[in-house]
Amino acid sequence: MTQRLPPCLTPIDTALAALLRSVDPVTPVALPLTEAAGCISAGMPLLPAYPSRDIAVVDGWALRASDLVGASSYSPLPLTELPAWVEAGDVMPVGYDCVLDADAVEVSGPLAQVMAEGVPGQGVGRSGSDIAESSPAAAAGYPVGAAALLLARVAGREKLNVRRPRLRIVNVPDATATMEMIAELARAVGLDVSAHEAGARDATSIAEALDVSACDLLLTIGGSGIGRRDAVVTALAQCGDVLAYGLALQPGRTAAVGRLGKVPVVVLPGSPGRAFAAWLALVLPLIDKLSMRQPRRTVTLPLARKIASNVGIAEIALLAWEHQAWTPLAVGEWPLQAIARADAWLLVSGSSEGFAAGMPIDAYLIRE
Incomplete structure (x- = not known):
């Protein structure tokens, strides 16, 4: 028995609300730093001040600026004691507050003279100047990026606290390219991904692969249409609950959402474009809630040309950032080259007929 789309499509807002409930x-x-990259920070331990003491940031002579007033090459200033030589990274000697270049001091045996003035802090890294005392490596709710990892490493941290939802992907045969694309997208946003193959395209084989014992979110890829071998929704109905099937979303009409016990399930079409659209409209908001991510960044630019949309169907437009404007690349069905070129995306509500050229648009960046 094959599934059929219902006569009335479910609005995307209704499907998303049911999914997130x-x-x-x-x-x-707590993950090692290399594994924490891309994950959403959660209650980071506060870092100690770095450097913990004043250090030299250049090689040179450690001196007191107040002792150097009036020194110049025309009027060298004799020193009462030999200055201390420091290398970049060395702790500054107590009471010294500047570092002069090597050629600013002449040393001859036990005698030394200075030929330049100095100012307090010259060539010196103050205590806490790189990392203030009790600073977090990354703000809670934001992705852990290279800068946060740098702060953690410099401060001597080996692990960071993050939220990393566990994703299980079930690939229905013949949708491997799409499955690999979704897995790469998921890893890029910090998910712990495991991918599995359904034994065949029949409902029994697919149902056997719908194991949610070790995941927080399950995605299926392919087998969501109305063909004779499309049985994912049937399998989901046998194992759990189908919350919505047949969405008022273009592309992505044959996507579905459901639940296996407490684990949310999103059924993605096997077509790369349709699966990517459902990923943006359904999966990303779900990941954001699971990881307590702060709102995603949008960029406001005028439209280079109009976007026309059909009332009653929510449509996702792919956009390119060109000449300080958003250029629409595709609305409706998406060619692969449009997906490759896209910088951002925009969900056009089912109640909208589109947007006029020149209108400022808030678009979500695909790569933040």
Whole structure:
């Protein structure tokens, strides 16, 4: 028995609300720095001040600026004691507050003279100048990026607290390219991904692969249409609950959402473009709730040309950032080259007929 799309498509807002209902954030975990990259920070431990003491940031002579007033090459200033030589990274000697270049001091045996003035802090890294005392490596709710990892490493941290939802992907045969694309997108936003193959395209084989014992979110790829071998929604109905099937979303009409116990499930079409659209409209908001991510960044630019849309169907437009404007690349069905070129995306509500050329548009960046 094959599934059929219902005569009335479910609005995307209704499907998303049903999907997000009863979904709670995952518990934070402490991960090694290399594994924490891309994950959403959660209650980061506060870092100690760095450097912990004043250090030299250049090689040279450590001196007191107040002792050097009036020194110049025309009027060298004799020193009462030999200055201390420091290398970049060395702790500054107590009471010294500047570092002069090597050629600013002449040393001859036990005698030394200075030929330049100095100012307090010259060539010196003050205590806490790189990392203030009790600073977080990354603000809670934001992705852990290279800068946060740098701060953690410099401060001597080996792990960071993050939220990393566990994603299980079930690939229905013949949708491997799409599955690999979704897995790469998921890893890029900090998910712990495991991918599995359904034994065949029949409902029994697919149902056997719908194991949610070790995941926070399950995605299926392919087999969501109305062909004779499309049985994912049937399998989901046998194992759990189908919350919505047949969405008023273009592309992505044959996507579905459901639940297996407490685990949310999103059924993605096998077509790369349709799966990517459902990923943007359904999966990203779900990931954001699971990881307690702060709102995603949007960029406001005028439209280079109009976007026309059909009332009653929410449509996702792919956009390119060109000449300080958003240029629409594709609305409706998406060619692969449009997906490759896109910088941002825009969800056009089903109640809208589109947007006029020149209108300022808030678009979500695909790569933040």
